[in-house]
Amino acid sequence: MTTPVTRQECAARDAADPLAPFRDEFVLPEGVVYLDGNSLGALPRATPARVAQVVEREWGQRLIASWNEAGWWDKPRTLGALLAPLVGAGADEVVVGDGTSANLFKTLVAALRLNPGRRVVVAEAGNFPTDRYIAQGVVELFDGASVRPVDVDDTAALTAALEPGDAAVLLLSHVDYRTGVLRDMAAVTELAHAHGALVVWDLCHSVGALPVELSRAGADFAVGCTYKYLNAGPGAPAFTYAARRHHAHARQPLSGWHGHARPFDFTEEYEPAAGVSRFLSGSQPLIAAAALEASLELWRRVDLGQVRAKSLALTDLFLELTAEAGLECATPVEHARRGSQVSLRHPDGYPMVQALIARGVVGDFRAPDILRFGFAPLYLRYVDVYDAATALVEVVASGEWRDPRFARRAQVT
Amino acid sequence: MTTPVTRQECAARDAADPLAPFRDEFVLPEGVVYLDGNSLGALPRATPARVAQVVEREWGQRLIASWNEAGWWDKPRTLGALLAPLVGAGADEVVVGDGTSANLFKTLVAALRLNPGRRVVVAEAGNFPTDRYIAQGVVELFDGASVRPVDVDDTAALTAALEPGDAAVLLLSHVDYRTGVLRDMAAVTELAHAHGALVVWDLCHSVGALPVELSRAGADFAVGCTYKYLNAGPGAPAFTYAARRHHAHARQPLSGWHGHARPFDFTEEYEPAAGVSRFLSGSQPLIAAAALEASLELWRRVDLGQVRAKSLALTDLFLELTAEAGLECATPVEHARRGSQVSLRHPDGYPMVQALIARGVVGDFRAPDILRFGFAPLYLRYVDVYDAATALVEVVASGEWRDPRFARRAQVT
Numbered sequence: 001m002t003t004p005v006t007r008q009e010c011a012a013r014d015a016a017d018p019l020a021p022f023r024d025e026f027v028l029p030e031g032v033v034y035l036d037g038n039s040l041g042a043l044p045r046a047t048p049a050r051v052a053q054v055v056e057r058e059w060g061q062r063l064i065a066s067w068n069e070a071g072w073w074d075k076p077r078t079l080g081a082l083l084a085p086l087v088g089a090g091a092d093e094v095v096v097g098d099g100t101s102a103n104l105f106k107t108l109v110a111a112l113r114l115n116p117g118r119r120v121v122v123a124e125a126g127n128f129p130t131d132r133y134i135a136q137g138v139v140e141l142f143d144g145a146s147v148r149p150v151d152v153d154d155t156a157a158l159t160a161a162l163e164p165g166d167a168a169v170l171l172l173s174h175v176d177y178r179t180g181v182l183r184d185m186a187a188v189t190e191l192a193h194a195h196g197a198l199v200v201w202d203l204c205h206s207v208g209a210l211p212v213e214l215s216r217a218g219a220d221f222a223v224g225c226t227y228k229y230l231n232a233g234p235g236a237p238a239f240t241y242a243a244r245r246h247h248a249h250a251r252q253p254l255s256g257w258h259g260h261a262r263p264f265d266f267t268e269e270y271e272p273a274a275g276v277s278r279f280l281s282g283s284q285p286l287i288a289a290a291a292l293e294a295s296l297e298l299w300r301r302v303d304l305g306q307v308r309a310k311s312l313a314l315t316d317l318f319l320e321l322t323a324e325a326g327l328e329c330a331t332p333v334e335h336a337r338r339g340s341q342v343s344l345r346h347p348d349g350y351p352m353v354q355a356l357i358a359r360g361v362v363g364d365f366r367a368p369d370i371l372r373f374g375f376a377p378l379y380l381r382y383v384d385v386y387d388a389a390t391a392l393v394e395v396v397a398s399g400e401w402r403d404p405r406f407a408r409r410a411q412v413t
Numbered sequence: 414m415t416t417p418v419t420r421q422e423c424a425a426r427d428a429a430d431p432l433a434p435f436r437d438e439f440v441l442p443e444g445v446v447y448l449d450g451n452s453l454g455a456l457p458r459a460t461p462a463r464v465a466q467v468v469e470r471e472w473g474q475r476l477i478a479s480w481n482e483a484g485w486w487d488k489p490r491t492l493g494a495l496l497a498p499l500v501g502a503g504a505d506e507v508v509v510g511d512g513t514s515a516n517l518f519k520t521l522v523a524a525l526r527l528n529p530g531r532r533v534v535v536a537e538a539g540n541f542p543t544d545r546y547i548a549q550g551v552v553e554l555f556d557g558a559s560v561r562p563v564d565v566d567d568t569a570a571l572t573a574a575l576e577p578g579d580a581a582v583l584l585l586s587h588v589d590y591r592t593g594v595l596r597d598m599a600a601v602t603e604l605a606h607a608h609g610a611l612v613v614w615d616l617c618h619s620v621g622a623l624p625v626e627l628s629r630a631g632a633d634f635a636v637g638c639t640y641k642y643l644n645a646g647p648g649a650p651a652f653t654y655a656a657r658r659h660h661a662h663a664r665q666p667l668s669g670w671h672g673h674a675r676p677f678d679f680t681e682e683y684e685p686a687a688g689v690s691r692f693l694s695g696s697q698p699l700i701a702a703a704a705l706e707a708s709l710e711l712w713r714r715v716d717l718g719q720v721r722a723k724s725l726a727l728t729d730l731f732l733e734l735t736a737e738a739g740l741e742c743a744t745p746v747e748h749a750r751r752g753s754q755v756s757l758r759h760p761d762g763y764p765m766v767q768a769l770i771a772r773g774v775v776g777d778f779r780a781p782d783i784l785r786f787g788f789a790p791l792y793l794r795y796v797d798v799y800d801a802a803t804a805l806v807e808v809v810a811s812g813e814w815r816d817p818r819f820a821r822r823a824q825v826t
Contacts, residue, residue: 027473036477043473048465051700055464059646060440060456063775064449072647101669101695102515109554130670130695133683137668141522141554149681227696233472234485234699255550256514257543266780268562270546282514282543283640285701286647287464362476367679 005321010382013313019306022378025298026231033384033391035363038177038205038341038374041231047294054290075289076258076280080239082296086230086304087203087222088213089241095276096226096292097258097284100204100238103223104134104171106252106279107240111169111198111221112142113251118168122161122197125149128177131202135171152188153181162195169198169220174212175205175339178366180331182206182339185217193218201241204228209311209340209376211304214241221246229340229376230299232292240279247275256281302378310377311340314385318342318373321389325396330370344371346396354406355395361388418734423795426726432719435791438711439644446797446804448776451590451618451754451787454644460707467703488702489671489693493652495709499643499717500616500635501626502654508689509639509705510671510697513617513651516636517547517584519665519692520653524582524611524634525555526664531581535574535610538562541590544615548584565601566594575608582611582633587625588618588752591779593744595619595752598630606631617641622724622753622789624717627654634659642753642789643712645705653692660688669694715791723790724753727798731755731786734802738809743783754787759809767819768808774801 014020027043028034034042058066067073081091098106108121119142123135132147139145145168150161152172161167170192175182185201192199201222206212208229214222222241226232242250251272257263258280261271272278312335319329319342327344346352346369353365363373373388395401427433440456441447447455471479480486494504511519521534532555536548545560552558563574565585574580583605588595598614605612614635619625621642627635635654639645655663664685670676671693674684685691725748732742732755740757759765759782766778776786786801808814 027469029474029476034476040472040477042476043468048468048473051464051468052461055456055461055646055704056440059453060461061442063442063447063455064453064777066647098511098515099669099695099697101671102511102667105667105694128670129673129676129679132681133668133670133673134694136683137666141666143556225696233468234479235696235702236698236700238695253550253554254515254518255546256512257541257546258514260542260546263542264780266542268545270549281518281547282512282651283638283648284512285649285698287649287704288698288701289648291468291700364477367677 005317005386007383007386010317010386013382017310017382019310019377020381022302023381026379028379031360033361033388035361035373035375035388037376037379038209038228039364040234041228041376042379043233044231044295044298046298047233047291050294051287051290054287072286075286076284077277079289079292079296080276082293082300083239086207086212086299087224087241088211088215090215090244093244093276094239094241095279096237096239096289097280098238100202100223100225101130101134102254103238103240104131104200104202105138106254107200107221107223107242108135108138108169108171109141110250110252111200112138112145114246114249115168115196115198118166118196119145120148120166120168121145122148122150122167122170124152124172126176126178127171127173127202128204131171131173152183158188159191162192162197165196167195167197169200171200171202173202173205175209177205178330178370178372179343180339180341182210182337185213185219189217189219205339208299210308215243219243226292226295231295233288236288236292237284240276242276242279247278250278252279254281258282307377311375312338314375314377314380314382315340315342317382317385318375318389321386322392325393327371327396340377341372341374343373345369346371348401350408351401351406352395355401355403356391358406359391359395361391418730418799420796420799423730423799426795430723430795432723432790433794435715436794439792441792444773446774446801448774448786448788448801450789450792451622451641452777453647454641454789455792456646457644457708457711459711460646460704463707464700464703467700485699488699489697490690492702492705492709493689495713496652499620499625499712500637500654501624501628503628503657506657506689507652507654508692509650509652509702510693511651513615513636513638514543514547515667516651516653517544517613517615518551519667520613520634520636520655521548521551521582521584522554523663523665524613525551525558527659527662528581528609528611531579531609532558533579533581534558534560535563535580535583536560537565537585539589539591540584540586540615541617544584544586565596571601572604575605575610578609580608580610582613584613584615586615586618588622590618591743591783591785592756593752593754595623595750598626598632602630602632618752621712623721628656632656639705639708644708646701649701649705650697653689655689655692660691663691665692667694671695720790724788725751727788727790727793727795728753728755730795730798731788731802734799735805738806740784740809753790754785756786757784758782759784761814763821764814764819765808768814768816769804771819772804772808774804
């Protein structure tokens, strides 16, 4: 039996943490350990001033001149280029704009069109609802098309789903939003390609949490949000990745003027732009984009290898310290299969999470039975994890979660 | 011959203007007469604080709790209800979210599906490019579907385009973005309905410029942006209107989880929400929504009848005072056919507009030959119009626009 980790030892690890200085770059509410950065990331201190600059200076004083002067027109591309290194993509392979749902729609339709004759979308069975719903919305537009749900973590099942040779595209998340399971992007992409299917990766729960290597994995398309680990604010603009080899032929249906080859010629016929810009549609919310820009400027200085190392250390620590609570763990112990979260199962998970929140430890609950804890290495300390784990153990042991004020109610987020 | 209006008379009209107090509620750059509020509206003074509140308090301090506490989840509906009176719709018929292009896509697909067996989109020939491009993107998804362009201001031509009985939907703008021509919403809707076609109205250039009466006109669907006359900031979220009678059967394809009947049940199958919420897709940029909320709170206090009366008075005045410049006028003289802009034609319109901007009068140019001036009655004074018109007459007469620094170059917006 090993000696349990002490809070003092956690403080020592914080003192040695190369990412520790980043914590001061975030606004964090007093008395809270925030383990929900995988739902909505914390506010970077630089963001309010950047947002105010766009509102008061670029919009208020310069008005339409800012479309040129402030680079508004090119913001989807310049922000895409800033984001690209975080997903292992070329600067010309990523654009920022619209939401994850819309971008899923665009990339799925593009993938189906690139694979004519095939009409099946093989889709991760337990994926986040919007991924499944959008896939359903897409196949309704193609005669004879259908969604084939599959357990993507069961390689035999995934292979069987791809083997009929009718799969146009595989849609899955890089990290499962409930369990935190991390998929092997290179291996899954290779398997899909071997069966003639393209792949659309949803990176919502991996971008900013670990190094993502889209180009190295040979991925075709990817989408993701920026309001979780990337700290760009509630409902911040999402992004779309399209591998360079698909730029010439990919056709997405939301063919608005921002995706046109010559948008200011106002030509009669739509003609898609040469590069990844063809995935753009209309004007983007530039005040929201300002917050994304501020956070991406912070992320430029971050070493993703350090993020990954600390993420695994934090989740290891939490797993170790919460073991005595006796909750079933849904998150893989193997590092190679773990994202940056820990999900524990209990039928009374909902009131347990509420009781934890009342103690200032913010995690969230995902039906039917998951207590979900996200670990954002830029602003979480080892002592925070110690305190959160201690609180969880106490909440479970004390039965304080049975208090009626923690009972289940209508849930939002 | 009538005596020309003097600046003093304009000042007297400002003194008697019931909308005059609103000017102080906007930030307006020094030394500028801004006649481009039809492209990007001016910044309301209340907006920066509201945006800062969402960033620093709701996001920074309360984090995910704001999804409930601050009403983030319902923002597309609450903002839609605030906006509804501006377009003559019920509070339950409008949602805010996504961009105009995406919302055109959703409503056009919904209209085609409501009219099975008909496969033609009759579309305003000279409409803003994104409307035409999105219509092209939509028909590519329906076997045998096509776009039939038509001059919607030629009633005989419009009737002829609808008469074959194959038109599923008519798509047009309420106000033409180039010429400022205002269409008779009730008459056009009635004509389309008489031929079995639904109508999607693009309100980008009419909402906030004049009273819009969607319900009274019997309109089916409408979309519009909020960054022009509604002053919600660059790329602000757009809106979608769906007449109540279509709520039960309309199906749009961007079927993300925000449009689901029970989004937090995370069910396997997509099931559209009962009301206009079915036109939602994913999370919306809430920092941008904050700016929209601030401007809609201002607009609640505005009498649209006063806006319309002043708009016509301002455009009348501009037309009168610029007549001696001798430029051809593309905007109708009849009030019933005029939006809130004046468009003048000249082959050298581009350098003329640049020369005007150099004098602090900001209008814009639309290819091939249109000098476009928008009139936002909430912050424009009669004296501003006097000064702008005087400047235009002088620019044309003096030939100062021939200066090489005003020569044409690559254009953005």
